[in-house]
Amino acid sequence: MNMYAVPNPGIPGCPPGLEYLTQVDQLLIKQKVELVEALVGFESNNKYEVRNSMGQNVFYAVEENDCLSRQCCGPLRPFTIHVLDNFGQEVITVNRPLKCMSCFFPCCLQELEVQSPPGNTVGYVQQQWHPFSPKFIVANEHNEPVLKIHGPFCGWSCLPDVDFEIVTMDEVNKIGKISKQWTGLLREAFTDSDNFGIQFPMDLDVRMKAVMIGACFLIDFMFFETTN
Numbered sequence: 001m002n003m004y005a006v007p008n009p010g011i012p013g014c015p016p017g018l019e020y021l022t023q024v025d026q027l028l029i030k031q032k033v034e035l036v037e038a039l040v041g042f043e044s045n046n047k048y049e050v051r052n053s054m055g056q057n058v059f060y061a062v063e064e065n066d067c068l069s070r071q072c073c074g075p076l077r078p079f080t081i082h083v084l085d086n087f088g089q090e091v092i093t094v095n096r097p098l099k100c101m102s103c104f105f106p107c108c109l110q111e112l113e114v115q116s117p118p119g120n121t122v123g124y125v126q127q128q129w130h131p132f133s134p135k136f137i138v139a140n141e142h143n144e145p146v147l148k149i150h151g152p153f154c155g156w157s158c159l160p161d162v163d164f165e166i167v168t169m170d171e172v173n174k175i176g177k178i179s180k181q182w183t184g185l186l187r188e189a190f191t192d193s194d195n196f197g198i199q200f201p202m203d204l205d206v207r208m209k210a211v212m213i214g215a216c217f218l219i220d221f222m223f224f225e226t227t228n
Contacts, residue, residue, distance in 0.1 A: 014206050015116040017091025021209045026053055029061075029196040029216055046225075050083070050213065059091065060084045061217070081217055082118075093118040094214040096221070110222060114214040116207065123211035125149075125218055134164065134223070138211055145169055146208060149178065149215060151223070164219055166200060166212070176200035178216050180224055194224045 011019050032047040050059035064080045083092035093115040099108050109127040116122045121141045128135040134151030148171060151164040166176040181195040196216050200209060 015091070015120065015122065015210070017085050017089060018116055018206050018210055020058060021206045023202070024052055024058075024209075025202040026197060026199045027051065027058065027213070028053070028055075029198065029213070031194050031220070046079075046081075046217075046220075048081075048217075057086060059213075060086075061092075061094075061213075077221075079221070081214075083213065090118055092116045092210050092213065094217055096218060110218060112214050112218045114211045116210050122207035123214075125211060125215045134219075136215065136218075138166075138208065138215065141207070147175070149219075151219070162223075175204075176212075178212065178219060180219070194220055196220065 010016060011022060014022060028051040030049045030051065032049065045063040045065055046061075047063070048061040049057055050061060052058050061081050061083045064082060065077060078098040079094075079096050081094040082090050083094065085091050095113045095115070097111065099110050109129060111127065112125040113121060114123050114125070123141055123146075124137075124139040124143060126137045126139060128137060132153055134149075136149040137145050138147040138149060139145050146169070148167050148169060149164050150167060150171075152162060162180040164178040164180075165174050166178065167174050176199040177197075179197045179199075181197055196219075198212050198216055200212055
């Protein structure tokens with residue numbers, strides 16, 4: 001079986017490199033296990049594989065960061081994640097500035113910018129203050145709210161999978177979800193390597209699909225990127 005999805009030709013109004021996203025309604029994001037990190041606890045740059053429902057690689061994502069930020073700031077660290085297609089061309093850039101992360105300091109909440117192609121902003125993910133539950137606004141390139149993401153109490157669930165629901169602005173309709181998937185006892189206990197699934201409507205604006213990939217990275221760092 002071909003392990004790599006072939007990108008489609010250019011589509012009018014679609015950022016170059018995102019054409020394949022127009023024909024999918026779900027993605028799997030698999031963080032690669034770093035052996036050194038698992039054995040000695042030395043934090044390394046995160047790497048992810050983005051796959052379709054058939055397990056074919058669609059994108060490859062790698063964090064750009066320095067050693068000092070990774071070791072001193074841990075999951076709070078700022079980052080730039082470069083998302084590459086199967087030809088090594090960067091199609092999405094995700095930027096997260098350094099912000100504090102505490103429910104007691106609502107003046108400095110998490111945020112993230114998504115660009116596609118690099119240098120062209122297509123949307124933002126902005127944390128909303130709530131004392132117990134994770135809440136985010138998904139905004140377009142003009143910083144206008146488009147969707148919301150609601151997580152479980154304190155980002156935790158007693159179920160094997162942890163779901164962050166994607167809802168409309170009026171919070172009436174659930175249109176998708178970002179799910180942190182159970183990866184097995186040993187992997188959960190000894191690494192911070194995680195698997196995620198993203199579900200969204202097939203006809204969702206392709207730029208918002210790219211922003212959802214960025215939202216998945218932010219959720220990973222905020223709630224699941226822990227040193228065990």
